[in-house]
Amino acid sequence: MRLRRSTSATADPARPVHPVDRVPPAGRLAVYGMQHVLAFYAGAVVVPILLANAIGLDERQLIHLINADLFTCGIASILQSVGIGRIGVRLPLLQGVTFTAVSPMIAIGLAAGGGTQGLTTIYGAVIVAGLVTFFAAPYFARLLRFFPPVVTGTVITVIGLALLPVAATDAVGGSNAPDPGNPLYLGLALGTLAVIVLIQRLFRGFLATVAVLAGLVLGTLAAVPFGLVDLSAVGESDWVGVTTPFHFGWPQFSIAAILSMIVVMMITAVETTGDVIATGEIVDKKVGSDDVARALRADGAATTLGGVLNSFPYTCFAENVGLVRLTRVSSRWVVAAAGGFMILIGLVPKAGALVAAVPHPVLGGAALAMFATVAVVGIQTLSRVDFRDHRNVVVVGSGLGVALFVTVQPDVAQALPEWAGIVLGSGITAGSVVAIGLNLLFFHTGRRRDIAPATPGGDTVTFDRLASADAGEFSAVLGRLFEGPTAVPARVHGRGPFADATALRAAVQDELFAAPIEEQRALLGHYPDLGGLAGAGGSGAPAPRRSDGVGPVGGPVGGTAAAALRDRAGLALLGNDDRAELCAVAAAYRERFGFPLIVCLRDAGDTRTLLATARRRLEHPPAQEHATALVEIAKVAGRRFDDLVSG
Helix, strand or coil: CCCCCCCHHHHCCCCCCCHHHCCCCHHHHHHHHHHHHHHHHHHHHHHHHHHHHHHCCCHHHHHHHHHHHHHHHHHHHHHHHHCECCECCCCCCCEEECHHHHHHHHHHHHHCCCHHHHHHHHHHHHHHHHHHHHHHHHHHHHHHHHCCHHHHHHHHHHHHHHHHHHHHHHHCCCCCCCCCCCHHHHHHHHHHHHHHHHHHHHCCCHHHHCHHHHHHHHHHHHHHHHCCCCCHHHHHCCCCCCCCCCCCCCCCCCHHHHHHHHHHHHHHHHHHHHHHHHHHHHHCCCCCHHHHHHHHHHHHHHHHHHHHCCCCCEEECHHHHHHHHHHCCCCHHHHHHHHHHHHHHHHCHHHHHHHCCCCHHHHHHHHHHHHHHHHHHHHHHHCCCCCCCHHHHHHHHHHHHHHHHHHHCHHHHHHCCHHHHHHHCCHHHHHHHHHHHHHHHHHCCCCCCCCCCCCCCCCCEEHHHHHCCCHHHHHHHHHHHCCCCCCHHHHHHHCCCCCCHHHHHHHHHHHHHHCCHHHHHHHHHCCCCHHHHHHCCCCCCCCCCCCCCCCCCCCCCCCCHHHHHHHHHHHHCCCHHHHHHHHHHHHHHHHHHCCCCCCCHHHCCCHHHHHHHHHHHHCCCHHHHHHHHHHHHHHHHHHHHHHHEEC
C-alpha cells in the first residue's frame, strides 16, 4: 500500500468551493467585472497613447492601437484567470500592457525610423520575446527559492508605492492638464476617495464590494456640471472596429530590439511573480512554482498574441490586485467577466470612448485607494521577515530606497547607458532588481553562517532564514525532524516557496504520506524501539541510537535536550510491571510487523492509555498499522517542527 494525498475530495460535490473558484450570480458578476474594467481602463490606454505620440503615429492609428490593446487585454485576462491546460494561473489576475516596456519600445521604434516602420520592428521583438517567456517559464519558476518573503514583500511594497505617483498625477488632472493646480481637481479626487471609504465603512455585503465602482460613477456625475466630462468622442467613434492581424504590416526582426525586449520580459516576470504571490496572499490560496510557471506562460502567450494583433507585452496588472484586496471579491470568474467586457469594448470604439470619459481626477482618487492597498499587502508579507537579522534590513531598505529614488527622479536613467536605462528607468524594476540582487549576495553567495543556531540557545531557526536556505541546508535542517535519512526534505524544498511556517509544516506532512512505500518502510526501521527506550529507564535494555533521546517517544529535535529528557523521564517513571509489559508488547509488535513500535509520547496520554494503545495496535492488520506508524512519525515530526522553526 502506498499512502497518497487523497484526490477524491476534489470530485466530492459536498466539498466547499474555494472563493477563487466560485461564480457569483450573473448580475453581480457583471457589476464586479465592469468595476475591474473601469479601474483598469486608464492604465490600459496610456501605453499606446505614449508610444503613438513618441514615434509619430496619427490619431486614426492611435485609435486602432487602443482598440487592439483592449481586445487583446480581454483575451489575455481570460487566459490568465480561466486557464487552458498549463497556461494561466487561475487566480483573479487581470492582464495589461506592462509600463516597463514603454521606454524600450519607444527606443526601438525611433531607431527603426518611427511611424509604422518602427511599429513593425517593435512587433517583431514583442513576438519573439513572448515566445522566449513562454518556453522559459518553468525554468524561471524553479528560481522561486531566491524569492523569500524579504524579496517578495519588498517587490510588492515597491509596486504599490511606485504606482502612487501615477494616481497622484491623475488626481491633479493628468499629465496634460492645462491647470494642474486647480482646486476642483483635488476636490474631485479626494471626494471620490472619501466616497469609497465611506461606503466601505457604512455598508456591508454587495454594496461594500462595489465601493470603487460607486466612487467612479458618483465622481463622474459630480464632474459633469464643471464641464470635465467630454462625451464628444462617443459620437465621433464608430460602432464597430475590428483589429486584424499584422494591421500595420509584417513584423520586422532586429536582434538588438529582440534582446532589449527579452530583458524587459525577464524583468516583468519578477513583477508577475510578485503580483501572483500578492494575489495568493489576498485570496488565501497557496502559490507554488507551478502556479508561477503557468502565470508566466500566460504572459508569454499573451505577449506573442499582442505582437500579432497590434498590441504590446502583457503582464499581471497591479492596479487590479489592489482592487481585489480592497473589495475582497476573490472570484477569478469576475476577472474573466472583465476580460469579456474588454473584448466587447475593443470591438465597439463607442463603448471605449464612453469609459474614457471618466475624468482624470476621479480615476486618480480611486487609484490612490487601490495602489495603496497593494503596498499594504507587501507590508503584511514583510511582517514575517526576521528584522533582527541586519541583512534583511539592508535588502528591504535598499530596495525601497532605490525604487523611490527612481520614481521621484525618473531622469536619473539619462545618466546611464541605454541598456541600463531599461532596468533603472522604472522604480518598480529598479527596486526589484536591487532586492533580488542583495538577497542573492547576502544569503546565496560566499560563505554563510550556519542557519541552524538562530537563537542564542541554538534551539530554533527562523522561518525566514530557512526559506532563504539553499537545497542542501534546507534538507539538513528539516532532516532533523526524522530519525533516519529520507528524501522528504528535498521534495519539500522543490515545492517552495511557502507563505509561512504553517504552509511549510503542512508540506512536510504531505510529502511524508506521499513517499513511496519502500521509502516509508525504510524510515520506519530507523526509529528505535519503544520497548528499548522503556528498558533504558532502569532495566539495562538497549538505549536509543541517538544520544539526545529522541525518536519514537516524540521528543523534539536535537538541540532541545531539555524536552527530550522530559519525555525520557516519563518512560523512566513506569513501574517494573508496566515496563516489562511494554517491552513484551514492543517485541511482539516488531516480530509481527517488521518495524519498531513507534509512539509520540507527547500525545500518548497517561501510562494506562499508552499500554492500552500499544496492545490494541498489536491487533491491527499490517496495512493499517503501517499507516498508524506513519501517523505517529508525522506527530513526532510536527512536534519537532514546532520546536525547531520559529516565525
